[in-house]
Amino acid sequence: MSKPILEIKNLSAGVGDKQILKGISLTISPGEVHAIMGPNGSGKSTLAAVLAGRAGYEVTGGEVIYDGKNLLDLNPEERARAGVFLAFQYPVEIPGVNSTYFLKAALNEIRKSKGQPELDAMEFLNLVKDKIKLLELNEDLLRRSVNEGYSGGEKKRNEIFQMAVLEPRLAILDETDSGLDIDALRIVAGGVNKLKRPDSAQMVITHYQRLLNFIIPDFVHVLYDGRIVKSGDKQLALELEAKGYDWITKAA
Amino acid sequence: MSTATETIEGLVKQDYKYGFYTDVETDSAPPGLSEETIRLISRRKNEPEWLTDWRLKAFRHWQTMQEPHWAKVHHEKINYQDIVYYSAPGKKGDRPKSLEDVDPKLLETYEKLGIPLRERERLAGVAVDAVFDSVSVGTTFKKQLAEKGIIFCAFSEAVQEHPDLVRKYLGMVVPYTDNFFATLNSAVFTDGSFCYIPKGVRCPMELSTYFRINAANTGQFERTLIVADEGSHVSYLEGCTAPMRDENQLHAAVVELIALDNAQIKYSTVQNWYPGDENGRGGIYNFVTKRGLCRGSNSKISWTQVETGSAITWKYPSCILQGDNSIGEFYSVAVVNNYQQADTGTKMVHIGKNTRSTIVSKGISAGHGQNSYRGLVKVQKSATGARNFSQCDSMLIGSKCSAHTFPYIEVKNSSASVEHEASTSKIGEDQIFYCNQRGLATQDAVNLIVNGFCKEVFKELPMEFAVEAQKLLGVSLEGSVG
Numbered sequence: 001m002s003k004p005i006l007e008i009k010n011l012s013a014g015v016g017d018k019q020i021l022k023g024i025s026l027t028i029s030p031g032e033v034h035a036i037m038g039p040n041g042s043g044k045s046t047l048a049a050v051l052a053g054r055a056g057y058e059v060t061g062g063e064v065i066y067d068g069k070n071l072l073d074l075n076p077e078e079r080a081r082a083g084v085f086l087a088f089q090y091p092v093e094i095p096g097v098n099s100t101y102f103l104k105a106a107l108n109e110i111r112k113s114k115g116q117p118e119l120d121a122m123e124f125l126n127l128v129k130d131k132i133k134l135l136e137l138n139e140d141l142l143r144r145s146v147n148e149g150y151s152g153g154e155k156k157r158n159e160i161f162q163m164a165v166l167e168p169r170l171a172i173l174d175e176t177d178s179g180l181d182i183d184a185l186r187i188v189a190g191g192v193n194k195l196k197r198p199d200s201a202q203m204v205i206t207h208y209q210r211l212l213n214f215i216i217p218d219f220v221h222v223l224y225d226g227r228i229v230k231s232g233d234k235q236l237a238l239e240l241e242a243k244g245y246d247w248i249t250k251a252a
Numbered sequence: 253m254s255t256a257t258e259t260i261e262g263l264v265k266q267d268y269k270y271g272f273y274t275d276v277e278t279d280s281a282p283p284g285l286s287e288e289t290i291r292l293i294s295r296r297k298n299e300p301e302w303l304t305d306w307r308l309k310a311f312r313h314w315q316t317m318q319e320p321h322w323a324k325v326h327h328e329k330i331n332y333q334d335i336v337y338y339s340a341p342g343k344k345g346d347r348p349k350s351l352e353d354v355d356p357k358l359l360e361t362y363e364k365l366g367i368p369l370r371e372r373e374r375l376a377g378v379a380v381d382a383v384f385d386s387v388s389v390g391t392t393f394k395k396q397l398a399e400k401g402i403i404f405c406a407f408s409e410a411v412q413e414h415p416d417l418v419r420k421y422l423g424m425v426v427p428y429t430d431n432f433f434a435t436l437n438s439a440v441f442t443d444g445s446f447c448y449i450p451k452g453v454r455c456p457m458e459l460s461t462y463f464r465i466n467a468a469n470t471g472q473f474e475r476t477l478i479v480a481d482e483g484s485h486v487s488y489l490e491g492c493t494a495p496m497r498d499e500n501q502l503h504a505a506v507v508e509l510i511a512l513d514n515a516q517i518k519y520s521t522v523q524n525w526y527p528g529d530e531n532g533r534g535g536i537y538n539f540v541t542k543r544g545l546c547r548g549s550n551s552k553i554s555w556t557q558v559e560t561g562s563a564i565t566w567k568y569p570s571c572i573l574q575g576d577n578s579i580g581e582f583y584s585v586a587v588v589n590n591y592q593q594a595d596t597g598t599k600m601v602h603i604g605k606n607t608r609s610t611i612v613s614k615g616i617s618a619g620h621g622q623n624s625y626r627g628l629v630k631v632q633k634s635a636t637g638a639r640n641f642s643q644c645d646s647m648l649i650g651s652k653c654s655a656h657t658f659p660y661i662e663v664k665n666s667s668a669s670v671e672h673e674a675s676t677s678k679i680g681e682d683q684i685f686y687c688n689q690r691g692l693a694t695q696d697a698v699n700l701i702v703n704g705f706c707k708e709v710f711k712e713l714p715m716e717f718a719v720e721a722q723k724l725l726g727v728s729l730e731g732s733v734g
Contacts, residue, residue, distance in 0.1 A: 052689050055681060076688035085689075092686035096704030102690070105700070109691035145704065162690065 003068070004029045005170050005201045006051075011062035012226075013050045020046045022226035023062065028170070031198045035212055035237060036205045038223035039245045044205045045089060047223070048174040052086040053079050066170065080106075081113035083200075085168030087159040089175040094146040099158075100128065102146045103165055110166060131164040135191045153184040160191045171195070172203045177211040189214030209241035224249050284333045287311060290439055293338050297408045297442075300415060310428035310438035317432045323595040324624045324656055325564045327537060335502060337440045337473070396456070403448040404459050407475055410446035417448055421479050425508040425545040425572070433504040433566075434541040437473045441506065444474035449484035449515075458714055460489040476507040480515035482548065487518040487714060503562075505540045513548030513575065520713050521569075524561040530590045530619075535563025542569035546578035549604065554581040556712045563592060568626065570599035573607035573635075580609040583709040588621030588653070597627035597658075602635035602668070611642040614706050617653035624656040631668040638668040646676040647705050649698075 006028040013021040020043045028034055038044050050057050051064065053076035064071040071079060094102065108118040119127065132139060135157045147155055156176055163171055173192065177185055192202065192215055204215055212220070212234060220236040221228045222245075230236065230248050240248070290311055294304040319330070397404050403414060410418050428438035445461040461476065480486055490507075509517050519542075528535025538561075544553035555569040571580025582598035600609035615623040623646065631638045646655035657674050679701055687697035703710070 054685055076685060077691050077693050080689050080691040088686065088689075092680065092682045094683055094686070094701055094704055096707035097700055102687075102700070105692060105696070106690035109693075113691075166690070 002030050004065075005067060006071075006203075007065040009063050009065070011047075011050070011064060012060045013046065013057055014060060015046075015057060019060065020226055021050065024223075024226070024228055025062075026221065026228065028201045028203065030201060031196075032219065033196070033202045033204060033215065033217045035215075035217035035220045035234075036203060036223055037207070037209075037220060037237065037240060039249065040207065042223045043226045044207075044223055045174055048086055048172050048203075048205055051079075051172060052076060052084060077109070078113075081110050083110075083169030085163055085166055085171045087156075087163060087171065087173045087176050089178065091147045091150075091155040091159055093148045095148050097146050099144055099146050100125070100142045103128070103162060106162070107165055128165060132161060134164055134194055135161045136187050137161055152179045153181065156180055157184065157188055157191070160188055160195075164191065164195055167195075167197075167200075169200045170203065171200070172205065174205050175207065176204070177206055177208065185211065186214060209237045212237045222248050283336050285311075285335070285337060285440065289337050293440060293442060296338065297411070299408075299411055302419060303411060306423070306428065307439050310435050311440075313429050314432070314435040314439055317435060320432050323566050323626070324622070324658075325566060325593040325595050327564055327593075330502060330537070332436075338442055400453050400456065401450040402453060402455055403446065405446055407441075407444040407446045407477065410477075414446070414448070417479065418446065418477070421477055421508070421510055423508075424510060425543045426506050426541050431541060433539040434506050437475060437504050437506045437541070441473045441475040444476045444505070445478075446476075447478040447486065447488065449478075449480045449486045451481045452483040453481075454484065455486040458487050458489055460491070472501075472503045472505070474505050476505070477510075478508070478517060478519070479510045480512065480517050480551075482512045483514045484512075485516045488520070489714065490519070490521045491524070501535075502537050503540065505542075507540070507542040507569075509542075509544035509553055511544065511546050511548060511551035511553050511575075511578075514550045515548060516552045516554075517544065518554045518714075519544070519556070519569070521555075521557040521559075522713075523557065523559045523565070526563075527561045527592050528563040528590065535592070536561065538562035538565045538567060540567045542567065543572065543599075544570065544580070545572045546575050546580060546604075546607075548578070549575040550577045551575050552579040552581075554579075554583075554712070555598065556581075556583040556709065557585070557596075558709070558713070559584070559586040559594060559596060562594075565592075565594040565596050567596045568598055570601070571609065572601045572603065573609065573638075574603045575607075576604040577606045577608075578604055579607070581712075582609075582611045582613070583712040584613045585616070585706045585709045586614070586623055586625075587616045588618070588623045590619040590621065592619075593622045595624040595626055597625045599628040599630070600640060602629075602631040602638035602640070604635060606637040606639075607635055608638070609640045611640070611644070612708050613642075613644045614709055615644070615646040615655050616649065616702060616705070617646065617655050618649035619653060621653045622656075623654070624658060626658040626660075628660040628662070629670055629672075630661075631663040631665050631670065633664045635665050636667050638665060640668075640670045642670075642672045644672075644674045645705070646674075647702070648676065648678045649702075 004027045008024055008026040011021055011024045012019065024047065036044055036047065046057065050059060051071070053074065059072055066084065067082065074082065104119065104124045107124065111118055128142065137154070137157055141154065141158065147158065150158060159176065176188060180188060189211060196202065204211065204217060206212070217234055217237070220232055220234060222230040222240065287308060290307050291304065294307060394404065403410065426434050428435055447459060449455055478486065478488060509519060511517050523538065526535055546553050553571050557569060559565050565586065569582060573580050580600050584596065586594045586596050588594050597613060598611055600611065602609065609629065611627060613625045615625055617623040625644045627642065629640045629642065642659065644657050644659065646657065648655060655676055659672055661670055661672065663670060679698065683701050684694055684697045687700060688694060692700065
């Protein structure tokens with residue numbers, strides 16, 4: 001068996017005095033897709049934020065090993081350069097900053113950290129033109145400012161487009177399905193599926209089973225009150241859809 | 253969260269790179285201001301009697317005036333008798349005849365500042381007039397410009413060689429009675445640049461003046477006069493720096509622009525006077541009057557400024573739109589950090605028919621900085637069909653700084669259209685985290701975000717200046733793609 005990409009061991013974290021994650025353990029190996037489901041307030045987005053290194057969250061216990069390294073020792077940009085990618089639930093607008101320039105700067109930071117040569121503008125544009133088709137996005141988007149004036153659907157698709165360009169080892173999709181209509185959902189999920197590689201992994205965070213009709217997970221974990229209360233395969237997601245979260249949360 | 257804020261605040265702090273002092277011999281007047289001081293300046297410059305009289309009239313008027321305090325800035329009382337009103341590099345006597353006569357130390361200074369003063373650096377393609385303390389030390393590219401009939405020289409030289417032009421236009425836009433600091437300047441101005449573009453000539457290169465305050469306790473009072481005759485076109489750049497000192501130094505300049513029929517003047521400034529230290533000690537008081545007169549029809553004056561320096565900036569580059577169909581523009585980025593204060597903006601006075609003006613102001617406040625936009629759009633009765641668009645955006649970095657907007661609008665013609673948009677935003681930890689999560693370090697993220705915020709103004713700057721401006725904000729090259 002290959003070495004895991006991510007090992008979360010008994011992770012506890014919170015904001016201020018409030019404990020949100022209360023001992024999470026999870027191992028993700030190359031080629032796997034893990035779905036994290038759970039009711040609102042169960043700690044799904046906190047888990048994503050802690051893994052990406054967002055300021056304001058305090059880790060109070062446990063550890064996270066990423067590619068054999070202590071992930072929690074790295075600052076957010078070091079994590080990103082090491083291949084941890086977070087598709088934001090609410091992508092952030094950066095007015096006046098050209099999307100292409102932004103993404104090129106990001107890719108070149110990642111390449112630099114791997115000791116690869118930086119791409120020049122032409123090389124980058126060629127790369128991008130292939131990837132943008134994957135998400136059925138208009139090339140015009142590349143000339144606009146980062147996320148500024150994008151529709152909700154465009155923002156989410158743009159996140160996956162960035163993921164396509166940056167080719168992360170661990171992609172964390174935080175409620176990427178929220179606010180998408182069924183067509184957009186199909187495009188986004190299709191993009192994510194095409195980006196699956198044997199040497200990388202995906203963590204898909206969602207409230208609804210709907211997304212998992214398109215992105216087929218190898219494992220489904222139910223998060224409740226800061227703990228993983230049940231794990232299973234994709235059948236578990238269907239059961240949740242049918243019976244609701246009460247079925248599990250009452251047992252927990 | 254507070255640690256993240258502190259990081260941001262730490263990152264916007266940058267050391268002042270131009271704080272060195274050049275040890276050159278100077279010929280200075282004793283401190284203090286009197287009719288005698290003014291006569292001394294006038295005598296040193298061998299000025300004609302009309303100019304001495306003009307100065308004295310200004311001085312007598314100034315004595316009746318009060319220092320203005322309406323701007324949203326605070327400073328200790330300025331003692332005008334402690335200031336040295338005349339300081340020239342070199343021994344007593346004439347200004348240098350050519351670049352060969354200029355003290356090599358001075359040339360080194362300009363080289364350190366990245367100013368190509370020597371003609372051999374003609375590749376830079378910018379004609380430079382450099383003003384060191386009060387005296388202009390050399391103008392490059394003079395010959396090439398003269399072939400087109402363009403006059404670009406030190407103000408004091410223009411007084412000697414083109415007295416009629418100077419006499420005709422001096423004070424036409426900013427009369428000696430205009431305001432406290434402009435009147436003081438009129439009395440004691442020592443040098444500056446003069447530029448005349450003849451009819452129908454398009455100036456083949458960017459003209460540039462570089463101002464440097466070097467000596468201690470010296471005020472710099474330069475005067476720039478640019479006249480674009482009918483159908484001519486000129487782009488003019490101005491840059492400024494000063495050594496680091498604990499005491500405040502006064503800079504009270506006057507810039508007058510005059511555009512005749514169908515003429516265009518583009519005036520760009522990158523102001524990086526010493527801003528004081530992180531506790532607000534020292535720095536330049538930059539109290540400047542800049543005004544352009546679109547005298548002819550279809551004329552255009554465009555101001556672009558990037559203000560990053562000075563302890564206090566008090567400056568309103570303005571346009572009087574007298575000619576029909578004339579156009580005034582003002583693009584500004586003003587950055588304050590530590591204890592810097594800026595009260596800056598513009599006045600657009602519409603007099604002619606179908607006159608148009610555009611104002612884009614970007615204020616960035618960090619540290620304990622205080623940034624105010626103050627602008628007046630005035631449409632007179634005669635200005636049928638006048639149009640104005642104003643946009644004032646403020647960005648706050650950290651929680652101890654402030655931003656204020658004071659837009660004044662006076663419209664006396666019902667056919668006029670005036671639009672004003674304003675916004676205030678805080679540089680978001682969200683934005684920085686988003687950049688971090690894509691692999692960008694926090695400093696790069698701040699630069700990127702600030703640069704994006706200023707983009708509309710930077711794109712108005714001539715290329716070489718845009719680069720300098722971006723560097724000044726510590727910004728990597730944005731917009732090179734797409």
